[in-house]
Amino acid sequence: MSLDEHEYRRLLCSMSLGYTAYHVWALQARRERKFNIARLLAAASSVKRIRAELAFRALGEVGKTSDNVARALAGLEPESVATGPVTGTGAISRDLLNRAARALAEGRDLLASELDDLFVCGGCGELMEGPTDACAICGTVREGFQSFRAAEAMGNLGPTSIMRRLEQSITTIHALMSDIDEELLAVRAVGGYSIKELIGHLADTDEVFRERAWLILELDEPRLPAAHPPKLAKAEVYRTHPLADLFEHFQNSRQQTLDLLRGLTAAAWRRTGNHPIFGIVPLTHQGNWVIEHERSHLVEMAQLRHDLLHQHDQFNPPVLPPNLVAEILEGE
Template identity: 25%
Template sequence: MPDPARLLAVARGLEDDGQYNVAKLFRAAAYGALVRSARARPRIGEGLAEAAAAAIDDLRAAGAPPELIAAMERGIAAALAGEWASLEELPPTAVCRDCGRVVLSDTPVRCPECGAHELTLWDIAPNYYLDPLPVEAIGPALARGLAEVEALASGVSDEAAELGVWPMREIVAHLLASEQLLVGRARRMLAEGEPRLVSVSPDDITAGVAAVEPTLTGLLRAYGVARRATLDLVGVLAGEDWQRAGFHPEWGRVTVQQQLGYVARHEASHLAELARRRAGE
């Protein structure tokens, strides 16, 4: 396995010499090596508590900031209790690009370790789905996503749709439930002034949709109807509509652009799983 630390060190050295275009290759490879080394992912009830405790102990032994340790312990306790820690409990998080210090603050601050300017810190979003897609890319991405989901799931029997660790029917139910939730939030942002949003369990909303429509055929039909309504909405948005926003208890301020881009990115993240289910894996 390639050494991520070595790859990142080369990337940073190249950046110091102004070789940014070459540096990106080594930085990407460093992240790729980290991802490949973390394929076995503990889940709640399946080793997460023990793995998190060990990771926190490692950080504590390495002298990590006490506020980071405390925030991690609060967050893990909430997760193990089936709850969601709020932004007040787990403030915005950034990493100093110069020294690697993790900084927790709801207001811009300089790195407390090396003094690097706040504009040089790397903000860590709760989920990459929140990275805003360009406005002009959202409609085409949503249209392509629907076509891919329909191509992968159409013609699959109800029996085959129940096979696999995460069956195809449940994946499509999850996509439909997410569409209803996320686009519903976007519509509230457009209709209200900065509405307060609510954290929900993905498992709960998926189970609710699956209970209402028990067949893959029915779920696909409902998904198509929901997505076409979303595309209609995207088609009439203009100018400042995209920057209307709401406040999420975990994520903070979220715009219509972010929420609809989230729909596209989230759907795309599940296409490979649908392809594996269709192939019988």
């Protein structure tokens, strides 16, 4: 093996491991609702993926698709090599990670004022903070960058998809609460909450979103209020509410939200507000925010419903996988 080939194999191994590490860490940060830190980790993951791809290609491991499929079926067995460090080795990466570490030491996410939009060069994998016209390393223009913007931290759904998801939630929640004893809907999972509490919580969150949307549409770059109630524990009162009342509460709130948003122009969806954590964000950001939060709880509710209907021991509450339990953080 030549020195160059050995180095490429070392890079491939190191960058592949680094990609996996940062990718999974980004997912974990999202689960903990540290969305700006997740954005940083996702950008770092992209750096590693691009550099792993460059090394893989340099080793001649990429051919025509027919050859690649044949190799996949045959089984690709790369040689094992020592990797060296796989994370945080560049100066900018270490600077960004140190900022994240300081924020986490204070029990919070990075603020938008502490982390600018991030870009990764698609040509060489260089990580950049803030807008730039071209990569200083390889000259790739900004159109060839991958972007990790604060405004897109929640997701990239456009107005049509946002509206469709908001509408679908009414049907989904109705299906989740149908054909199940109302007493079971008040049963809490271990370390979690009941379906009744979650329905009430989603209605509360929808009201927060609608308030923010109204402010964005009516005022010029308003300061957006933090999520309230910020904790699911505030929803405990809903355990004793009649199910029909809870669903009506959610349905009425969601219908008001849909009425507010229906028929908005593309320009209206681009109107912005000033969020204490995420900075200047468009209405689409907040639409993705409520949908991302809602999706997590709908999965949680579906799992809880399944376990309640199929568990053999009715005296022990269900235990949900930890990754299914979501929550809004203070100030989010």
